[in-house]
Amino acid sequence: MTASPQPIRGMNDVLPEAIAPWQHLEATARELLGAYGYEEIRVPVVEHTELFERSIGEHTDIVEKEMYTFTDLGGDSLTLRPEATAGIVRAMISNGLLRGARHKLWCTGPMFRHEKPQKGRYRQFHQIDVEAIGFAGPDVDAELIALTARLWRQLGIDHSVRLQLNSLGTPEARRGYREQLVSYFRAHEVRLDADSRRRLEGNPLRILDSKNPDMQSLVAGAPVLTDHLDAASRVHFERLRATLDAFGVPYTVNPRLVRGLDYYSRTVFEWVTDALGAQDAVCSGGRYDGLIGQLGGEPTPAIGFAMGVERVVALMAQLGEVPAPAPSDAYLVVQGEAAERAALVLAERLRDAQPALRVVVNLGGGNFKAQFRRANRSGATLALILGEAELRRGAVAVKPLRREAEQTDCPIDALPHRIDALLAAARRGD
Ligand code: ATP
Ligand code: MG
Numbered sequence: 001m002t003a004s005p006q007p008i009r010g011m012n013d014v015l016p017e018a019i020a021p022w023q024h025l026e027a028t029a030r031e032l033l034g035a036y037g038y039e040e041i042r043v044p045v046v047e048h049t050e051l052f053e054r055s056i057g058e059h060t061d062i063v064e065k066e067m068y069t070f071t072d073l074g075g076d077s078l079t080l081r082p083e084a085t086a087g088i089v090r091a092m093i094s095n096g097l098l099r100g101a102r103h104k105l106w107c108t109g110p111m112f113r114h115e116k117p118q119k120g121r122y123r124q125f126h127q128i129d130v131e132a133i134g135f136a137g138p139d140v141d142a143e144l145i146a147l148t149a150r151l152w153r154q155l156g157i158d159h160s161v162r163l164q165l166n167s168l169g170t171p172e173a174r175r176g177y178r179e180q181l182v183s184y185f186r187a188h189e190v191r192l193d194a195d196s197r198r199r200l201e202g203n204p205l206r207i208l209d210s211k212n213p214d215m216q217s218l219v220a221g222a223p224v225l226t227d228h229l230d231a232a233s234r235v236h237f238e239r240l241r242a243t244l245d246a247f248g249v250p251y252t253v254n255p256r257l258v259r260g261l262d263y264y265s266r267t268v269f270e271w272v273t274d275a276l277g278a279q280d281a282v283c284s285g286g287r288y289d290g291l292i293g294q295l296g297g298e299p300t301p302a303i304g305f306a307m308g309v310e311r312v313v314a315l316m317a318q319l320g321e322v323p324a325p326a327p328s329d330a331y332l333v334v335q336g337e338a339a340e341r342a343a344l345v346l347a348e349r350l351r352d353a354q355p356a357l358r359v360v361v362n363l364g365g366g367n368f369k370a371q372f373r374r375a376n377r378s379g380a381t382l383a384l385i386l387g388e389a390e391l392r393r394g395a396v397a398v399k400p401l402r403r404e405a406e407q408t409d410c411p412i413d414a415l416p417h418r419i420d421a422l423l424a425a426a427r428r429g430d
Contacts, residue, residue, distance in 0.1 A: 010123030059202030080112035084129035102134035120279030131304035142243035173230035327379025353416035
């Protein structure tokens with residue numbers, strides 16, 4: 001016997017029984033993003049490895065140890081995208097779309113990171129990613145945050161998420177701070193874990209982002225970046241905060257919020273939750289004014305965020321209002337070969353007349369009892385019965401399933417223009 005096929009660890013199926021919150025999130029986000037003037041973009045899930053190395057940064061968890069990288073048959077090093085910003089920025093540059101233009105874009109799809117799989121942390125996961133390119137802010141920063149806050153309200157999860165905010169200043173202003181930080185950690189080098197020791201040279205700010213509980217008191221005593229902001233970044237941050245106050249969107253300034261990727265500048269933010277255990281970040285973003293120039297595009301300011309779909313879906317399943325999937329309207333119960341063909345043709349005519357009608361034909365036979373069981377399970381309002389006897393009369397027997405009611409006859413040819421009235425009557429109960 002051959003072993004049955006196994007899924008890849010950390011890569012999940014989303015079965016039909018679990019799809020409702022996914023679809024509700026996607027539909028809600030799609031409509032909201034459109035209403036704020038964002039356009040959808042779709043980019044490949046694979047890019048040249050170098051793109052991620054150059055954008056995300058060498059000394060990040062992603063580039064150091066999480067990328068799915070392979071050599072393709074042509075000998076190129078390719079990587080499954082671990083995040084969406086790099087690909088979107090690459091698309092703007094390679095399609096010549098910058099030239100001082102502004103773009104409000106969003107994208108959704110799978111991302112890939114070779115992490116240790118656990119609840120809320122997977123190797124294939126999904127993001128809704130939003131980018132505003134060509135905007136220096138802070139107006140756009142505030143509006144993006146308002147958009148996310150509105151999404152949480154629409155999904156009914158606003159009471160279980162909190163906003164954390166910080167400013168990283170400019171890379172130039174960060175340099176001075178970085179030196180102070182390195183000398184602070186050097187002075188306490190014995191207390192650094194292996195990861196942090198490695199980062200001391202390449203990316204000391206990332207030590208502040210350490211998840212290791214043993215490092216927390218050391219991190220708590222470190223100099224604070226917010227005290228070293230350049231004047232322009234300070235004004236930017238104050239204006240962002242004033243607008244959030246005017247919106248009535250509450251936030252906490254968290255001076256330790258540095259974000260995992262190298263390319264951020266000025267505004268960074270994260271929506272976190274207490275409802276999901278250790279994986280508490282549901283949506284993270286920030287400004288990346290230097291990235292596009294660094295990748296060879298014309299220097300263009302930008303800000304974006306990515307939301308972890310699995311984590312938002314988990315919150316929705318716990319607390320949100322997920323509408324139940326719509327049941328079918330009519331289920332066609334059929335008996336006999338001629339009636340089967342007539343039922344298939346009738347269903348097509350019903351769909352021609354009423355494109356939104358959810359009509360299910362009993363496929364694959366079965367006795368009346370089994371077919372009625374399926375009809376009931378489908379949640380249909382009406383069973384439409386077509387057997388040899390009905391066919392001889394040129395009629396369909398119509399039986400309401402959700403209430404006690406008489407079975408009636410309807411001529412086959414009349415059904416396409418009577419079905420709406422029959423459904424309405426069955427729902428009203430006349
Ligand atoms: P974390 O601190 O949880 O590792 P991150 O800083 O690596 O998150 P980002 O790269 O900013 O996360 O990605 C944006 C969002 O994508 C996160 O806030 C989170 O909701 C989600 N996310 C990140 N990695 C995973 C993963 N492996 N599985 C599921 N969701 C993830
Ligand atoms: Mg991570």
